[in-house]
Amino acid sequence: MRIEILTLFPGYFRSPLEESLLGRAIGSGLLEVAVTDMRLYSQDRHRKADDEPYGGGPGMVLMAPVVAAAIEARQDVPPAWRVLLTPDGRRLDQALVENLAQRDRLLLVCGRYEGIDERVRELGLLDEEVSVGDFVLSGGEAAALVLLEALSRRVPGVVGRAESVERESFVRDRLDYPHYTRPREFRGLGVPEVLLSGDHARIERWRRARSLERTRARRPDLLARRPEEPGEAEEPQAEGAKGRLQRSSPID
Numbered sequence: 031m032r033i034e035i036l037t038l039f040p041g042y043f044r045s046p047l048e049e050s051l052l053g054r055a056i057g058s059g060l061l062e063v064a065v066t067d068m069r070l071y072s073q074d075r076h077r078k079a080d081d082e083p084y085g086g087g088p089g090m091v092l093m094a095p096v097v098a099a100a101i102e103a104r105q106d107v108p109p110a111w112r113v114l115l116t117p118d119g120r121r122l123d124q125a126l127v128e129n130l131a132q133r134d135r136l137l138l139v140c141g142r143y144e145g146i147d148e149r150v151r152e153l154g155l156l157d158e159e160v161s162v163g164d165f166v167l168s169g170g171e172a173a174a175l176v177l178l179e180a181l182s183r184r185v186p187g188v189v190g191r192a193e194s195v196e197r198e199s200f201v202r203d204r205l206d207y208p209h210y211t212r213p214r215e216f217r218g219l220g221v222p223e224v225l226l227s228g229d230h231a232r233i234e235r236w237r238r239a240r241s242l243e244r245t246r247a248r249r250p251d252l253l254a255r256r257p258e259e260p261g262e263a264e265e266p267q268a269e270g271a272k273g274r275l276q277r278s279s280p281i282d
């Protein structure tokens with residue numbers, strides 16, 4: 031997958047694109063990311079990219095000739111799917127991530143200030159508009175990074191075990207189950223007995239039941255999208271303990 035990012039602040043992406051999973055995905059060629067400074071497409075000798083809004087009012091507006099020229103110049107062959115990050119776009123969720131992940135090439139346009147001149151939209155230079163939530167960021171860069179990270183997890187090979195991606199929150203309209211690791215006891219709290227049992231079938235049933243329980247409690251709207259399945263709430267046969275988090279008994 032190739033992703034091109036258009037921004038006024040290319041330096042913003044330097045460290046996030048080098049770190050952790052994203053850095054490794056790019057380093058190994060699974061993901062190709064290019065960041066382009068939109069100012070390069072300004073006709074102004076001072077590389078001006080924004081101007082005052084017609085009609086007055088606060089803030090500045092990203093100029094249409096700059097954004098349009100950047101989009102057109104960075105368009106690939108075959109063409110990339112052109113996405114504007116904007117608070118009035120379609121709200122990002124896992125379904126939209128899955129959908130965008132089907133595309134081989136994406137062009138992400140980051141706004142700044144009051145946003146971009148409306149004529150970039152009117153000219154049909156964008157294919158989709160995406161919001162990362164009902165709040166306002168200072169620029170599209172953080173939003174582009176959110177989308178990029180979510181997309182990268184859907185590129186085969188980026189996350190070590192494909193299984194871990196398939197099971198995490200939202201992928202199947204369920205929240206994730208609780209996780210525990212060493213130490214076995216922490217501040218008097220132990221680990222659910224079932225997770226120490228080595229019985230994979232029981233562990234699997236426990237996790238499914240906890241996922242469902244957490245989804246019911248925190249995000250019942252997800253259950254409307256994919257109703258509870260027969261046996262999903264079924265607790266594994268308890269071996270002494272109920273498989274819930276318990277105060278720990280002393281560990282031998």
Ligand SMILES: C[S@@+](CC[C@H](N)C(=O)[O-])C[C@H]1O[C@@H](n2cnc3c(N)ncnc32)[C@H](O)[C@@H]1O
Binds near residue numbers: 116164169
């Ligand atoms: C300060 S915001 C512009 C806000 C705009 N005047 C409004 O009220 O909707 C500047 C830029 O940040 C980006 N941005 C801000 N909030 C965002 C969000 N929730 N999702 C995606 N992009 C966002 C967009 O690219 C936007 O053009």
